[in-house]
Amino acid sequence: xxxxxxxxxxxxxxxxxxxxxxxxxxxxxxxxxxxxxxxxxxxxxxxxxxxxxxxxxxxxxxxxxxxxxxxxxxxxxxxxxxxxxxxxxxxxxxxxxxxxxxxxxxxxxxxxxxxxxxxxxxxxxxxxxxxxxxxxxxxxxxxxxxxxxxxxxxxxxxxxxxxxxxxxxxxxxxxxxxxxxxxxxxxxxxxxxxxxxx
Numbered sequence: 359x360x361x362x363x364x365x366x367x368x369x370x371x372x373x374x375x376x377x378x379x380x381x382x383x384x385x386x387x388x389x390x391x392x393x394x395x396x397x398x399x400x401x402x403x404x405x406x407x408x409x410x411x412x413x414x415x416x417x418x419x420x421x422x423x424x425x426x427x428x429x430x431x432x433x434x435x436x437x438x439x440x441x442x443x444x445x446x447x448x449x450x451x452x453x454x455x456x457x458x459x460x461x462x463x464x465x466x467x468x469x470x471x472x473x474x475x476x477x478x479x480x481x482x483x484x485x486x487x488x489x490x491x492x493x494x495x496x497x498x499x500x501x502x503x504x505x506x507x508x509x510x511x512x513x514x515x516x517x518x519x520x521x522x523x524x525x526x527x528x529x530x531x532x533x534x535x536x537x538x539x540x541x542x543x544x545x546x547x548x549x550x551x552x553x554x555x556x
Contacts, residue, residue: 370393370396370398372393372441372442372443372444375393375398375444376444376462376463378398380462393443393444393445394437394438394443394444394445394485394489394490394493395438395443395489395492395493407507407554407555408448408475408477408554410554411475411505411507411551411554412430412448412449412473412475413430414550414551414554415428415449415473415505415546416428416430416449418544418546419451419544422543422544422545423542423543423544425453425454426451426452426453426454426470427451427452427453427454427455427456428449428450428451428473429449429450429451429452429457430448430449432446433446433447433450433457433464434446434462434463434464435447435450435463435464435465435466435469435472435497435499436463436464436465436466436497437466437493437494437496437497438492438493438496438497439496439497439520441465441466441497443493443496443497444463445472445490445493445494447472447473447474447490447494448473448474448475449472449473449475450469450471450472450473451469451470451471451472451473451501451542452468452469452470453468453470456468456469466494466497466498466499467498469499470499470500470501470541470542471499471500471501471502471503471538471542472490472494472499472501472502472503473502473503473504473505474486474490474502474503474504474505475505475507476504476505476506476507476508478507478508486504486506487504487506487513490502490504491504491515491523491524492523494515494518494524495515495518495519495520495522495523495524496518496520497518498518498520499518500516500518500539500540500541500542501514501515501516501538501539501541501542502514502515502516502524503515503538505551507554507555510531510532510552510555511529511530511531511532512529512530512532512534512536512546512548512551513527513528513529514526514527514528514529514530514536514538514539515527516528516539526539530548532548532551532552532555533548533549533551533552534548535547535548536548
């Protein structure tokens with residue numbers, strides 16, 4: 359992103375961003391737009407391994423909690439303090455039917471967990487490890503799961519505090535068992551994920 363684009367986007371209203379994102383995503387289906395920390399960000403459409411990880415997680419969540427749905431369709435969420443940001447997590451865990459009628463940018467109040475799967479691009483560190491945890495904690499989302507292909511790990515963020523971020527952050531290596539804390543309450547055996555790290 360150019361310096362001019364960063365400066366311009368910091369002055370955008372959320373409504374203006376939503377109109378820009380709707381138009382741009384309709385014109386180019388290979389990217390998704392986000393508005394976090396007052397800046398427009400662009401997420402590229404993912405590769406096959408990224409999609410396999412997401413689908414693996416969908417099946418595990420549905421087996422453990424049939425009352426929940428892990429949405430991997432690019433559902434947008436209102437994030438940050440006062441819902442001034444807009445994020446498109448790789449996956450969002452919520453009760454079955456929660457997103458019905460909510461439109462492109464849903465309220466996060468009923469969301470139990472957001473998931474990001476790192477991509478191999480220059481923005482991954484800033485976006486997935488710095489900006490997203492802060493935005494999701496400010497929105498009060500109970501659990502943020504980062505599947506970090508660069509570091510071959512899962513990072514579980516929980517106990518959100520809008521002022522300081524997530525108070526509890528636990529890291530496990532791919533291949534280990536990981537317990538997603540309440541209100542999610544799912545144990546994942548991540549051995550299968552070791553084959554999707556490219």
